[in-house]
Amino acid sequence: MTDPRTALVVGGGIAGPAVAMALQMAGIDSVVYEAHAAPAEGIGTFLTLATNGVAALRALGAEEPATTASVLWSGTGKRLGAAAMSMTLEDGTTGYTLKRADLYQAIHDQAVSRGIRVEHGKRLVAVETAGGVVRARFADGTEAAGDILIGCDGIYSAVRPIIDPGAPAPAYAGLINLGGYVRGVRVDAGPGTYHMIFGKRAFFGYAVAPDGEVWWFANVPEPHEPDRGSFASIGTGQWRQRLAGLFGEDAGPAARLIQATSHDLAASPVHTMPRLPTWHAGPMIVIGDAAHAPSPSSGQGASLAIEDAVLLGKCLRDLPGPDRAFAAFEQLRRPRVERIIKQAARVNSNKAATGAARIIRDMMMPVMLPFFVRFIANGKPGRRLYGYHIDWDTPASPIQE
Numbered sequence: 001m002t003d004p005r006t007a008l009v010v011g012g013g014i015a016g017p018a019v020a021m022a023l024q025m026a027g028i029d030s031v032v033y034e035a036h037a038a039p040a041e042g043i044g045t046f047l048t049l050a051t052n053g054v055a056a057l058r059a060l061g062a063e064e065p066a067t068t069a070s071v072l073w074s075g076t077g078k079r080l081g082a083a084a085m086s087m088t089l090e091d092g093t094t095g096y097t098l099k100r101a102d103l104y105q106a107i108h109d110q111a112v113s114r115g116i117r118v119e120h121g122k123r124l125v126a127v128e129t130a131g132g133v134v135r136a137r138f139a140d141g142t143e144a145a146g147d148i149l150i151g152c153d154g155i156y157s158a159v160r161p162i163i164d165p166g167a168p169a170p171a172y173a174g175l176i177n178l179g180g181y182v183r184g185v186r187v188d189a190g191p192g193t194y195h196m197i198f199g200k201r202a203f204f205g206y207a208v209a210p211d212g213e214v215w216w217f218a219n220v221p222e223p224h225e226p227d228r229g230s231f232a233s234i235g236t237g238q239w240r241q242r243l244a245g246l247f248g249e250d251a252g253p254a255a256r257l258i259q260a261t262s263h264d265l266a267a268s269p270v271h272t273m274p275r276l277p278t279w280h281a282g283p284m285i286v287i288g289d290a291a292h293a294p295s296p297s298s299g300q301g302a303s304l305a306i307e308d309a310v311l312l313g314k315c316l317r318d319l320p321g322p323d324r325a326f327a328a329f330e331q332l333r334r335p336r337v338e339r340i341i342k343q344a345a346r347v348n349s350n351k352a353a354t355g356a357a358r359i360i361r362d363m364m365m366p367v368m369l370p371f372f373v374r375f376i377a378n379g380k381p382g383r384r385l386y387g388y389h390i391d392w393d394t395p396a397s398p399i400q401e
């Protein structure tokens with residue numbers, strides 16, 4: 001295959017606009033096709049962009065717009081009741097906690113400001129490849145053609161089964177996630193701090209924004225994956241009642257915060273994509289959550305998606321033809337993302353612990369956590385995770401990591 005000149009980017013979340021920027025820097029034109037009708041539609045809650053994600057944005061020249069346009073605070077909670085979500089690097093690079101919708105909007109706006117076209121309301125339904133051309137078909141009946149297609153369409157990817165019809169489905173992580181935003185509730189925590197509570201029956205996290213708004217999320221253990229129909233019919237009132245019961249006996253502000261949340265609660269089962277055997281076929285590849293979704297507990301999904309974007313841009317810039325570029329990309333990325341997914345799965349099993357496992361966890365946590373935090377923050381694992389840096393100017397080679 002010859003060097004690609006045009007790319008179809010499917011999905012306008014985080015990986016999509018980021019890879020479009022990397023492709024532009026590599027001299028490849030692309031258009032981003034996003035299923036939703038508007039940017040940042042339907043994405044609640046907040047996330048932490050770790051230092052490695054910030055460094056990847058910096059490689060795209062997009063750190064400032066993406067973090068300052070929407071940033072609520074930096075530095076992240078160093079004492080998560082207490083575990084660090086990220087670390088501050090020696091050069092001062094720090095992670096950010098921000099609303100997911102703000103990050104999406106900022107990355108989208110940054111891509112658009114560079115002249116990248118983002119088309120909304122384009123849900124990919126099929127792909128055909130013939131004569132060196134990839135043709136994408138969308139639910140609205142339109143089509144688009146390019147030299148390569150990059151699936152950035154998230155954990156429930158439509159591109160993934162087109163690349164490999166035998167691809168595994170996302171795995172249920174045994175947890176239900178809910179979250180909300182509250183004003184006017186006093187908590188015993190200062191602005192810019194992030195607290196986590198391994199409760200008796202469920203896990204709770206909250207963060208205080210500089211303007212006093214409290215952002216919270218809850219992870220509720222649910223061993224059996226709920227079926228979509230019955231799950232969707234559970235209303236806000238029922239969730240509120242259930243959460244009140246789950247957190248009622250825990251110390252901390254969980255029950256008060258949930259009670260004071262006035263907006264609707266949207267619950268979603270937590271899924272991961274632990275190991276996808278095939279990432280690419282012919283002119284198509286998946287990146288970001290579509291290829292490898294760690295559980296949200298890792299605080300790494302968004303950062304990994306941006307790293308993918310930078311590295312794929314480099315591989316396409318430096319290696320001849322998409323086959324070699326995609327193969328090099330996979331070889332470079334797989335060990336790192338799979339290691340992070342495994343680490344996050346261990347955190348999940350702690351969150352979902354019940355009965356004797358919970359008692360052991362609660363006995364061990366206060367003893368182990370300070371060691372663990374220091375180990376992560378100061379040791380090799382922390383540097384490997386958070387200090388990861390992709391140098392855009394160094395030529396891509398399959399022996400980088």
Ligand SMILES: Cc1cc2nc3c(=O)[nH]c(=O)nc-3n(C[C@H](O)[C@H](O)[C@H](O)COP(=O)(O)OP(=O)(O)OC[C@H]3O[C@@H](n4cnc5c(N)ncnc54)[C@H](O)[C@@H]3O)c2cc1C
Nearest residue numbers: 011013014015035047048124153154288289299300301302
């Ligand atoms: C509750 C929660 C908390 C999280 N917390 C963190 C955190 O603290 N830190 C962190 O780093 N990560 C976190 N994550 C994970 C992070 O949000 C994802 O890893 C990241 O968004 C992945 O980016 P992506 O671009 O691959 O996929 P997404 O952001 O999911 O974007 C995929 C896009 O593709 C679009 N799409 C889907 N299907 C199609 C189709 N057929 N055609 C066209 N477009 C389509 C979607 O509408 C969407 O816009 C969290 C996730 C959740 C659910």
